[in-house]
Amino acid sequence: MTMEDTHRRREAVETIHDVVSAMRAIAAGRIQGAQRALAVARRYEAIVSRGVMALPAAVRHLPEPAPGAKTLMIVMMSEQPLCGPFNQELLPFVERRRAELAQAGPVEMLAVGQRGVRLLASHGVEPGDVLPAATSLAGLRDLVKRIALRIAGEYSAGRLGAVRVFYNRHRSISEHVGTEAQVLPPDLSALQSRAREPDRRFHRYLPDATLLAGFVSELAFISLYRIAADSFASEQAARLVAMDGATRNTERLLKELKELEQRERQGEITRQVLELMGARFAAR
Numbered sequence: 001m002t003m004e005d006t007h008r009r010r011e012a013v014e015t016i017h018d019v020v021s022a023m024r025a026i027a028a029g030r031i032q033g034a035q036r037a038l039a040v041a042r043r044y045e046a047i048v049s050r051g052v053m054a055l056p057a058a059v060r061h062l063p064e065p066a067p068g069a070k071t072l073m074i075v076m077m078s079e080q081p082l083c084g085p086f087n088q089e090l091l092p093f094v095e096r097r098r099a100e101l102a103q104a105g106p107v108e109m110l111a112v113g114q115r116g117v118r119l120l121a122s123h124g125v126e127p128g129d130v131l132p133a134a135t136s137l138a139g140l141r142d143l144v145k146r147i148a149l150r151i152a153g154e155y156s157a158g159r160l161g162a163v164r165v166f167y168n169r170h171r172s173i174s175e176h177v178g179t180e181a182q183v184l185p186p187d188l189s190a191l192q193s194r195a196r197e198p199d200r201r202f203h204r205y206l207p208d209a210t211l212l213a214g215f216v217s218e219l220a221f222i223s224l225y226r227i228a229a230d231s232f233a234s235e236q237a238a239r240l241v242a243m244d245g246a247t248r249n250t251e252r253l254l255k256e257l258k259e260l261e262q263r264e265r266q267g268e269i270t271r272q273v274l275e276l277m278g279a280r281f282a283a284r
Helices: 003-054 086-102 114-122 137-156 188-194 208-283
Strands: 070-076 107-112 129-131 160-172 175-184
Touching (some): 003 208, 070 137, 070 208, 086 107, 086 160, 086 208, 107 114, 107 137, 137 175, 175 208
Parallel strands (some): 070 160
16 A cells, blocks of 8 residues: 555545544434423323323223224334444344234334334335334424324224334433333323322313313324434434444544554655665765
């Protein structure tokens, strides 16, 4: 390798280093935004849960699904690459639960995230439908609205028996865990155990059945939003870890290339000095 080749290679590595460092900084900022959105979603979810629990127990009865109603699996994966094992670690969990659910009845899969869809296809898993994942916090709301509108119509018509979401739940920068959450029908017993005593000063101006349907729809939406924000935070954390490793590797490679370039430059200087001395002695 000539000195010019080493110089060009060092410049290329410097460019890569700048790119991965910028991606690391962007991921760090997005994690903070996702955590704030997640905290807000949890507070609103608690408010909606209190609203459900404020209804009389006699009317808190969810509609029965039609015979043969299917279970919808929503798999939250990434739209973009460079997020380490974020998708790969969720895949075995999804495959196992898909096989288990299929033994109880028909199952349909909705995959979110083009990068994850390609991974599913490489393992022989073909989703029934695909949606692009959000690549920013601004896109989370639109994504969740599209999913909520789709499942609301099918659930109210009785064609959906249950909606289960599979995603990576954020624990820390370096840890996320594959999680399954049932969005529909909501677990009213779990809501009752978490909800505080409802405010008895509430006045209801709509029929209880209408209120229950509205609360269930709103609860499904905010639960989906919370899950999407959690998955987004996990994805950005995985990308931060991957880009942090790439940054350290490029820094190490840059150090080696600079040392090699310095040795080659010194060798070139030595060669030129020897040529001058050889020419001087030859001229005598």
